[in-house]
Amino acid sequence: DLTSYEVAPVAVETAVQNAFNGRPELQLATNAIEQSEMPLRFAKSKRLPQLDLQARYGFQGFAGDVNGAAAGVPLPPGFPPPVQQTYGESVDDFFTGQGADNYRIQGLFSVPIPNTTGRKQVASREFELRRNQTSRARLEQQIILEVRAATRTLLAASQGIEAAERRRLAAEEQLRAERIRLEHCESTPFEVLQREEDLVEAESQK
Numbered sequence: 001d002l003t004s005y006e007v008a009p010v011a012v013e014t015a016v017q018n019a020f021n022g023r024p025e026l027q028l029a030t031n032a033i034e035q036s037e038m039p040l041r042f043a044k045s046k047r048l049p050q051l052d053l054q055a056r057y058g059f060q061g062f063a064g065d066v067n068g069a070a071a072g073v074p075l076p077p078g079f080p081p082p083v084q085q086t087y088g089e090s091v092d093d094f095f096t097g098q099g100a101d102n103y104r105i106q107g108l109f110s111v112p113i114p115n116t117t118g119r120k121q122v123a124s125r126e127f128e129l130r131r132n133q134t135s136r137a138r139l140e141q142q143i144i145l146e147v148r149a150a151t152r153t154l155l156a157a158s159q160g161i162e163a164a165e166r167r168r169l170a171a172e173e174q175l176r177a178e179r180i181r182l183e184h185c186e187s188t189p190f191e192v193l194q195r196e197e198d199l200v201e202a203e204s205q206k
């Protein structure tokens with residue numbers, strides 16, 4: 001018995017979208033593009049002016065003999081009085097929090113001129129990104145061509161099945177007519193066998 005067959009319509013755009021969603025190599029190409037965007041942003045940031053800030057806080061110990069030349073000189077407001085202590089005493093003051101507070105804030109602003117390395121890195125990253133985007137676009141075109149080719153093949157196969165069915169029906173009708181002619185002595189058994197072979201061939205082709 002011949003299996004039943006129904007021609008199912010194929011929407012090419014829907015099939016292409018399903019292929020885009022189900023093809024792992026397309027997802028890998030998308031991931032490659034995303035991975036290329038991060039180095040590009042980093043390379044562009046290195047072309048910009050840079051500002052570095054540092055802040056430090058600590059204690060500063062005092063040691064040594066009093067400066068005799070400064071004796072009797074009035075000290076500025078907030079300036080610690082002269083001390084006369086050893087290095088060990090100064091270290092002890094440092095670790096016990098008795099040393100003088102020491103604050104330090106430092107800023108460094110730099111402008112890259114001409115920053116040839118940064119511009120070359122940006123150009124290299126942009127080229128890599130465009131290459132990945134081109135690869136993905138080429139892959140999309142390849143998938144579209146494959147889906148369209150498969151659709152045409154499916155359509156041609158469906159039309160071939162329909163043509164084979166029409167041929168089988170025609171062979172079956174010719175066999176029926178030939179048998180009627182044989183009953184009325186207008187044909188021969190050989191002609192009937194010939195029509196039977198044509199029908200078997202048509203069924204086999206379908």
